[in-house]
Amino acid sequence: MYVDYVFSKYHDYARNEYQGYSKAILKSRLVTLVSFFIMGLGVTLVYATGIPLVEEGSITPGTLYLFVFYFGLLLQPIFELLRQIQNLQQADASIDRINEFFATKTVLEDKGEKEALQGPVDIEFKDLRFSYHEEDYVLQEINFQLKKGKTMGLIGKTGSGKTTLSRLIYRLYDYEDGEILIEGIKTKDYSLHELRKMIVIVTQQVELFAATIKENITFFDETISDEVVLETIERVGLTDWLNSQPNGLKTELKKAGLSAGESQLLAFARAFITNPSIVILDEASSRLDPATEVLIEKAVNKLLENRTAIVIAHRLETLEEVDEILILDDGKIKEYGDRKKLVEDKTSYYSHLREVGIEELLV
Ligand SMILES: Nc1ncnc2c1ncn2[C@@H]1O[C@H](COP(=O)(O)OP(=O)(O)O)[C@@H](O)[C@H]1O
Ligand SMILES: [Mg+2]
CATH class of the missing domain: 1.10.287 (Helix Hairpins)
Structure with a gap:
């Protein structure tokens, strides 16, 4: 059929x-x-x-x-x-x-006037409930407070609402019940453009343009100098790769030939060059082989310093460095707390997962 x-x-x-x-x-x-x-x-x-x-x-x-x-x-x-x-x-x-x-106009109202903030910010979800269609709630009773500069690991089955949660922070959709506050200010009170300036979401899907390496990292923003681009490339560990390119930053990307790992690192460079306050990694490295993933995690941990971050992961090993853990189950919080405390508390679901493996959660 x-x-x-x-x-x-x-x-x-x-x-x-x-x-x-x-x-x-x-x-x-x-x-x-x-x-x-x-x-x-x-x-x-x-x-x-x-x-x-x-x-x-x-x-x-x-x-x-x-x-x-x-x-x-x-x-x-x-x-x-x-x-x-x-x-x-x-x-x-x-x-x-x-x-x-x-x-094409966005259906979102853009009446907020608050401007983007600099540096790490607090994120708070208050009794948030959200559905894509009518009463079919994808997220319910979501409450958490992520303090500035902290990293939260977000885990849950496919379809439990992890990506939706990150979309709501970025305000790709509006919610009706509850609040999302950034530094105590409702996301709706920021101008949409200013809100999105503070946030970067990196997913496993990397879109590259048929343009130079520099243009791919700066998104064609000519005000960003070569020095800044080179520094960012250094920070994500792509310097050796860049040096092997015939025309350096001016190399046309389609000719350069990138591995999955390299294009993922390029996506990180792209994300961090704007110096965002909030970073959301949505299973960003899950497409890569474990060895490359470890390499990338090292680069990422450095980059998350001094920012508020949410890391959505499918491997518990990825979350060894995070401050807090939130486990979603069918749109509701199954467990939320300080990672170290959850590790110490042998009765926690997180401890249980660490023992039996995340597969139990994922099936
Ligand atoms: N754009 C959309 N429109 C309607 N339903 C959606 C949309 N995106 C996701 N969903 C549904 O919302 C639920 C949560 O999805 P998602 O947030 O992508 O989960 P996760 O990232 O944890 O896998 C799923 O049931 C999914 O089918
Ligand atoms: Mg997802």
Whole structure:
């Protein structure tokens, strides 16, 4: 049944595409046809007026030939012009699509006026409840207070609401019940742009652009100097990799060839160059092999210093350095507390997981 559905979708798509494409081809062929017609007409006219003149003796056959030759020369730029008009039409269609994209408005109200804060900040969730659809709650009764500069490890089954929680801090969605406070200020009271300036989320999905290494790290922000970029690259441990590139920071990335680990480190460089107050790592290194993951964790621990951080992880080893642990279960807090205390308390669920392995939680 699913196959039928996909094929019927594909059929619709292909049919639309076919209609558009055949129209475009027809138009371009028509333009060519008209151009040849004009050319034929022109040459005929030149001969029709020229031959009698030659017969009369007022011009020589050579002059007539020159006229035909010049007419041919005149046509070349006209053909070129027609070709360019076609190109412009294509560009016009592309610009329409880009404008459409720019015109997309967020449904979130942006009335807050508070500006971004510098340095680490407190994050507090107060009785937060959230659903994507009506009463279907994905998060409920979420209460925690993450003090500035601390790191919280967030664990839970797939679908328990970890990513949703990070999206709410970044305000990709609005919630109706409860509050999220950053440094005591509701996230809605910050201007959306300023709020997002404070926060960086790194996921395992790294989008790279066909641009230089520097542009990929700075997101095309030309105000960031080479020195700052180099320093960030050093901090994430990519200096050796950069030195092996033919044109340094100016190397086009698609040619550079990156391993999964390197592109993940590049994503970290990208995240930390903006010096965010809050960092959220959403299973950022889970795509990598364990050896590379350890390497990255080392880089990350340094980078998290002096920031408030939430680390969503699928390996307990990743969380050995964090200050607090929050375990989510089906959208509710199963356990929350100071990591060291949870380790000491042998009756805690976290201790239990450390003993039997996180697999028990994940299945
Ligand atoms: N954009 C969305 N729209 C509707 N439901 C969603 C959306 N994103 C996630 N969900 C649902 O919310 C629940 C929590 O998902 P998620 O926060 O991604 O969990 P986790 O990151 O812990 O795996 C899941 O049941 C998921 O299907
Ligand atoms: Mg997730």
